[in-house]
Amino acid sequence: MLGDRVLRAEGVRGVGTLWAGLLGPVEARRGGVALPLGSAGRQAVFAILAMGAGQVVTRTRLVDGLWERPPASAARIIQTYIGDLRRVFEPDRVRWTSGHLLRTTESGYVLDLSDDDVDVRVLDRLYARARTASADLAVVDEALALWRGEPLSGVPGPFAEGQRTRLTETRLALVEQRARLLVDADRAGDAAAELTVLTTRYPERESLRLVLMTALAASGRPARAIEVFHEGGRTGDDLRALHERLLVGTQPARVHSGYVGRTAEVAALRAATARPAGLVWVEGAAGMGKSALLREVLEGAPVAWCAVSERTGEVAEAQPADLVVVDDAHWAGENAIRRCLRWLAEGVPLVVATRPRADLAVLREHATRVITLGPLADADIATIADAVVRESGGSPGFATALVAAAGNVEQVAKAKIGSLPGVLVERLRRVALLGVDPTRAEVLATAPGVEWLADALAADVLRASGDHVRFAQRSVQRILVEGLPRAVRVVLHRELAKDLAAAAAPADLVAAHLLDGVAPMHGWASDWLADNVDALTPDLAVRLLRHAVDQDSLSAHARTAFTAALVGLLLAGDPPPPS
Structure with missing residues (x-):
């Protein structure tokens, strides 16, 4: 697939343009044809020039890049390599003249290639985009697709060794980012499957284990996540904190999706996929909700999701699963259609969702069940309208998105959250845990800094009313909270309690x-309770005192005092039911 992409790209640029590939065996191609770079030394010189394409690469840099201890003849060897490369790149060049593609300057050499002509330059650009808060899975997948093997494979010298280390780190960081995006997209099972092999290969890489543990926990496998914690080497603060969270909680129930209508179609797809076999064909015009139907029925099930790329017409190879789901098949090219047919021939159960397209008949004819989506009933449209009024919070943009999503509140709220910078989302999660109508002082105590609050107000995620702050849409607040694993919420509640206590917030809130x-x-918690027990409402005081005296870590002095206070409260009135 990558080779096809290279050929297509070079076809657009023209047969005279050189393409440099360093993310695998070092390659130079013109018009899709590989050029003979020759010895490992020549490949090393080409790699250094390509990495610095468009800029002067000094002779000293070339020598230092090839040898730890340069030989006396280093300069002459470099000059020979440059001459050899010129003959390969520009065979019609007049001898003893500087080439147009590989030019000589006073201090070194310039390889005239654009950033788009060097795969590592393309990678660096995509990697920068992938690290932004707005990055999506497509960007990360495009970056990972550039790899053809070990970077600069077989090339000697300090430069190649350093770049192999850097580029391997870049690839691992992209894999981790992809896993995080899969978890955020409720595909934690896919993320865990992809990371398992890598963590075995890199057991000392804490960040990789951290993402794997997160994916396992989010996919309902906290026990396996705890095993991963014990399988690796070092355990830093983040790993230990996640391990603690997993020990004290379980995952929350999934938020109701807000899916509207299509009762018969939902039932038909559920029945057809209960025991996967053959091909289930889901067909409907644009905007009829094919993807939403797939999510409603199959999200969280052991399936491999494979969307067809609108840009390339390709579909990725599926991960092992009980069922393969191919969405947006109306973009499929010949390769994608052949792959689906091959899966069927191999006995892989498929669900394919597509707009009607005549030339997909070769695939559609294999369908064991066809589900056609037509217009929604008037009653379902009315339900969507009610959701728009109820959930939009008066925001025209949110209301429009709800209509486009057929009333799927969760989908729209997640999209709004996903459009925000990651740093802002982390602060908003803390605010969401504060409840419906916290004060500005409470918000800033738990998430300091007025800049982020101004950004949240400007983005209409939060709204200010007097001295209080609330979410513009309650669904956004609900999903921020319920989207957190229970174990993570537990730790955040502890942090909020400490921050609120330090800010002298109301005792009942702490x-x-x-x-x-x-x-x-x-x-600090014991000290705070001793100072504030009289300020608590009786029922809450009893619950917190019971929680305190049940703990082995409580000091003898505090246990005596808290027990006396608890007995006093219980004798003062009817005891509340056990919590």
Whole structure:
């Protein structure tokens, strides 16, 4: 697939343009034809020139890049390599003249290639985009598709060795980013499957294990995530914190999707995929909700999701799964159609979703079940309209998106959250845990900094009303909270309790977070409770005191005092039911 992409790209640029490939065996291609670079030394010189394409690469840099201890003849060897490369790149060049593609300057050499002509330059550009908060899976997949093997494979010298290290680190970082995006897209099972092999290969890489543990926990396998914690080497603060979270909680129930209508179609797809076999064909015009139907029925199931690329017409190879789902098949090219036919021939159950397209008949004729999506019933449209009024919070943009998503509130809320910078989302998660109508002081105590709050207000995620702050759409707040694993919420509640206590927030608010966080009642928490027990409402005081005296870590002095206070409260009135 990558080779095809290279050929297509070179066809666009013209047969005279050189393409440099370093993400695998070093290659130079013109018009899709590989040029003979020759010895490993020549490949090393070409790699250094290509990495610095368009800029002067000094002779000293070339020598240092090829040898730890340069031989006395280093300059002459470099000059020979340059001459050999010129004969390969420009065979019609007049001898003893500087070439047009590989030019000589006073201080070194310039290889005149654009950034698009060097795969590492393309990678660096995509990697920069992938690291932004707005990056999507397509960007990361495009970057990962550039790899053809070990970077600069077989090329000697300090430069090649350093670049292999850097580029391998870049690839691992992209794989980790892809896994995070899969988890955010509720495809944690896919993320875990892809990371398992890599963590075995790189057991000392903490960040890789951290993402794998997160993916396993999010896919409902916290016990396996805990095993991964014990299988590796070093355990840093982040790994230990996640391990603690996993030990104290389980994953939350999934938020209701808000999916509207299509009762018969939902039932038909569920029945057809309960025991996967053959090909289920889901067909409908643009905007009829094919993808939404697939998510409603199959999200969270052990399936491999494969969307066809609108740009390339290709479909990725599926991960092992009970069922392969191919969405947007109306973009499929010949290769994608052949791959689907091959899967069917191999006995792989398929669900294909597509707009009607005549030349897909060769695939459609194999369908064991066809589900056609027509217009929604008037009653379902009315339900969508009610959701728009109820959930939009008066935002025209949110209302429009709800209409486009057929009333799928979760989809629109997640899209709004996904459009925000990651740093802002982390602060908003803390605010979401504060409840419906926190004060500005409480918000800033738990997420300091007025700049982010101004950004959240400007983006109409939060709205200010007097001294209070609330979410513009309750669904955004709900998904920010319920989208967190239970174990992560526990830790965040503990942090919020400490921040609120330091800001002298109302005692009942601090106590509620201590209880939600199943907080250890020693240190600052014990001191705070001793100072504030009389300020708590009786029921909340009883719950928190019971929580405290049940803990082995409580000091003897504090246990005696808290037990006395608890007995006093219980004797003062009817005891509340056990929590």
